[in-house]
Amino acid sequence: MAQDSGGLFSDYQFWMCKLSVWGQASTLETQQDTCHHLPQFQEFLRQMYEALKEMDSSTVIERFPTIDQLLAKTCWNPFILAYDESQKFLIWCLCCLINKEPQNSGELKLNSWTRRLLSHILSAFRLNIKEVGLFTQSLGYAPVDYYPSLLKNMVLSLLSELRENHLNGFNTQRQMAPERVRSLSRVCVPLVTLPDFEPLVEALLTYHGHEPQEMLWPEFFDAVNEAFLLKKISLSKSAIVCLWLRHLPSLEKAMLHLFEKLTSSERNFLRRIECFIKDSLLPEAACHPAIFRMVDEMFRYALLETDGAPEVLATIQVFTWCFVETLEKENKQLKFTLKTYFPYASPSLVMVLLQYPKDIPQSLWHQPLKHISEMLREIVEDQTHRSYGGPFESWFLFVHFGGWADIAAEQLLMSEGEPPDALLWLLAFSYSPRDGSQKRAQTMVEVKSVLGRLMKLLRRPTLSARELQTAAGESQGGDPRPPACRQLIRCLLLNFLLWAPGGHAVAREVIALMAQTDEVTHEIIGFLDQTLYRWDRLCVEAPTSRKLARELLTELHAKV
Template identity: 40%
Template structure:
């Protein structure tokens, strides 16, 4: 990272002295002196901004105590403000002194002071005459109040023009160039609370021009302010931003994705809250936005080679998206085919069915219908793309895979081969026929030995450890080992007599970081699934949570 040269204190003292001199007199000589120094002042302010933007407001004031006084004095000099580039540099410097999350009365007061100056500077960019400045005192209004009210009036006027119905006869209707210029002028003061209605009006503004009328930098900066929680806009305004500016949508998705991966949370509830706060699941109700998000997920899965954390993010996001979609009873909904255009409609509808409340035999029959559709693609087609699309769709609705593993451990059904095949496909969809046969033979052997242990009177963690070590030493594929871990965890959870050995065995099984991540993920999503209303699994949830916190 390039080192930032600090603002020399000598320069600060020099410009503070100059600003003080300019305040003391309004003579022609003073005005000439201001004009003479404007190029150097602009250069100094730009240099100051490049330094201050890398510092917190507190650090900036602590390192350069005169900076606030200097900026305040310069903001009161009408000849300094009359120079557009210098005024813009002042705005940028002031924004660096504004705390995004004030934590004390001093910071709140400083923010108020900065916002008043920003309001003043923004209004000063309008055509306000010298005589009008002189008359402020005569109308019984302070400068701060005057500019605050003026800003509100200016914003109200622009909003009125921006929201004029299309085709209305209005001579003062803003041109595309003017709207673009207005969006640029808003950039330095995006976080000013009074500006929010104007920002929303700009984002919802649409002209008949074929090109985007809002400046790209404005759209990029406002998206960044939203992601950093520096401004709070309505969902409709955010949706409008993402629909009209694809880079902003992509950046929002990547930001969400990175945050979810980084927290390494053992609680999907925490991840769920982050997704809800991002508004992306709500925005994804528009099929265009959903497909963009889904394509980013697709690339993430391909690039991470099916990383389990990435897969869980996709599962969780899809669950929240579907929850919002199904709650939407008041608006016209898009058909689900619009969201999954590359997937078989019958398979989509089958995966969408909610398993909560289904009898075990009904649940098993429904799973078998899902497995038949998936296996017809995996076994009969030679298209790698078709196999991937079917597997990627299963990833979205992966709860059915966990339900299959649960059924294997809670019922001795004749369909165990089908359920084992689903787990094998979930963990490795690219298995060729011969490799699939080996995986199925090995997983069936593990499954049958687990059933035998469930029937055993002696509960002992060492028996499970021996079985796991034998399979690890057999040189099985890493994906097959993931399948085994899934079976072992669900064996422990759904065989109540084995709960006493669960902690000891899981500690043994999670010696590597990779295994620990996988087991943690399985346990976290099990807690989340069992916490869905109607599951009535409080005791089991408590056991899983204890295991989660054990490592």
């Protein structure tokens, strides 16, 4: 809002008095006074709209009980309505009064009244209002009946004009002139939230002429996108795809809107992130490869800007799950089309990453993990595969299917004998993709050593927290290992607590020793949430471990 509610309410009272004095500006004195104050009144209407658009219709009536009188007086003053700016702000204010799901007779009555005023505004300056009145009276119609029908018929007429005509089997393609389409989109800017105009909005979004340049006004795209993001309009998937394909700023705003929802509230669990993502319609729209590529590029920038923030990593992973689920419903030949979405990645690697663990027996999960690790290692460390990008590109691809890294950590604790080098490399790369081969090898040696000590404790029925802390290589004087290595070892230790029989009894004590900072506490919360989310998706049966993970998550979340 341009000013506080107190100032706006004071202005509201002032202009209500002015409008009552002006009436229909029938005298020279009222006409002059109207013209003199018109710029200030137009600014007041703009501020009113900024306030009204943040409220639902019932709140509007509660805050401004005489709003209908103010807007009606404005509508019937020809010296105000003669100006485009006045019409625009007035229409916007009226659209805010429309309740898309009226619950009672009062709301139905308000909707009907509002539509009549909108019809009046749209028709009054196309034909002389007196001529319209005489014409409708001669046909036996009262204005109360005529104006709503005029609005609907106007929309139907424009819809039929936009559509191609087919006569006798021959396509006559009577295309609307580009200038008219552009003008129509401009007229619709303040009307996009009006239910009667939704068919026309959809038709404009999906209309394609033969012009090389975009025909629709950028402001039209902006208005439709804002209305969609704020749930003020319902559009089909095809219309949204057209909107985001034709106007990249709208897609960027949709992504920013999603990120704002994810960061503006308390720390989000993955189930909540999934709801936000599905509600955004982005996974469905991303089935169009061009939109997927643009969305993916925005995720890449977000990842780089936040230096791989856990929240961004989780969002990319959940988005990919939602996207793949949607794509599978629409395209049964999924594995043959993914190269369209990941054109710079190894097609065989994408196909292996895409294998859904739920469809593979748990005893065989080590096989695709080994294959993924070998393929990634060859691409990252073999100079002959630079066509697939550097380590970051391979890691960014792996992030999309990051559930495999979590499974690898579990598999390391469950494997018999020596920890497989393939899984060690996969985890070392996943947690620190920037490391070179030598540094990654050092991490693998450190993790292998920790795993060896943990495996000796795995079958023991009773354990102490200090024993586990020592096995993890932590000491009172601090941990000299790189941050990524420490994080990886914490992941293994947390998995140990969930799976080892003796780990359950000391889990709270061990976590209390680990969670010495808010950063580590949030990391542990993220691990537990992601583990439960993955178990649910894969239908992992581990009732005791699941119960412990839920309890720990609830307790830690209550502390932060």
